[in-house]
Amino acid sequence: MCSCTNKISWSVQLMSACGCSLIYVLGNVIPWRSLALLGNILLLASSIVPCLVHFFGLFFIPESPRWLVKIGRHKEVYATLQRLRGKNVDISHEAANIKVKFKFYLIETEFLMYLKTVGVGLMSLQQLGGVNSITYYASSIFQEVNFSRKVGTISLAIIQIPTVVASVILTDKSGRRPLLMVSATGMCLSGFIIGLSFWLQNLQQWKEISSNLVYIGILVYILTHLIGMGPLPTVLMSEIFPINVKGSAGSLLIFVNNISEWIVTYSFNFMMEWSAAGT
Known part of the structure; x- marks a missing residue:
């Protein structure tokens, strides 16, 4: 189950990078009002069609x-597993394994607060690091320091997909924790470089x-x-x-993530007016 979820997460990240890259490229040849209209039309279409497919597909999938x-x-x-795995597959071992794991997860309730703290911290820091302020306002930032917006946004478009x-590849080879540490360190140092550059300006x-x-x-x-x-x-x-809190914990973390994104996006322009270097 985790493997499947991981593939979905990476797919979402890759599609997000493709979308950002496309918008950065189109932004250099289409006026921003037309780009905003096109983006909203594509967003509406890409939301409605999958939702309709998903809605009708729900009638055919088991619990x-x-x-x-x-x-x-x-x-x-047993009936559900047999339907998912195939009629000729022996699912008795998998069914027993699911039941044993569920009982084991129920015992570990004292550990849940620690896990939620880790999850809330990671999901909030993902946004409070300011990535969407740079993603949304990259063109304005380049313009403010008299750097070519076209060169800057096209460069961002080029690097995103290969990086994802x-x-x-790196996640499976080096592990989650080392990549998070390298990523956080790189973001911190690059943020310092950007702030120093604005200060010099x-x-x-x-x-x-x-x-x-x-x-x-x-x-x-x-x-x-x-x-x-x-x-x-x-x-x-x-x-x-664990399975018994995955749904509620996931909802909480997505809520925290979206609230953090809104705070950063809403406050960025006001902070830039106050102090670009400080921001």
Whole structure:
């Protein structure tokens, strides 16, 4: 189950990178109002069609065996597993394994608060690190330091997809924790470089160098975010929680993630007016 969820998480991250790259490229040839209209039309279409397919598909899929175990409908577990695995497959061992694991998870309730703290921390830091402020306002940031918006946004479009693919490979080889540490360190250092560059701009010193430093800082920031803090919190969310709280914990973490994103996106322009270097 975790393996399947991980693949979905990586797929979402990859599709998100493709979408951002496409918008960055189109933004250099289409006026922003037309781009906003096109984006909303595509968003509406991409939301309605999958939802309709999903709605009708729900009538043909069986209940989750783990959910059936959770609510005590043990007899239906075998029928569901047999339908999922095939008529000629022996599912007795898998059914017994699900029941044993569920009992084991119920014993570990004292550990849940720690897991929720880790999950809330990762999902909030994913957004409070400021990635969406850079993603949404990259063009304005480049313009503010007199760097070519076209070069900057196209560079961001080019690096995103290969970085996500590299992240998938690195995660299995190096592990989650090392990638998160490298990612957080890279984001911190690149954020410092961007802030230092704006500070130099305010002092009217090394303008050409500082504008190039902003460009390098933003590229490094996006690269390091995409290899760790971008996809991994969602992947970890699917791995760390036991079955009996996976649904409620996942809802809580997605709520925290979206609220954090809204705070960063809403406050960014006000903070930039206060102090670009400080922001």
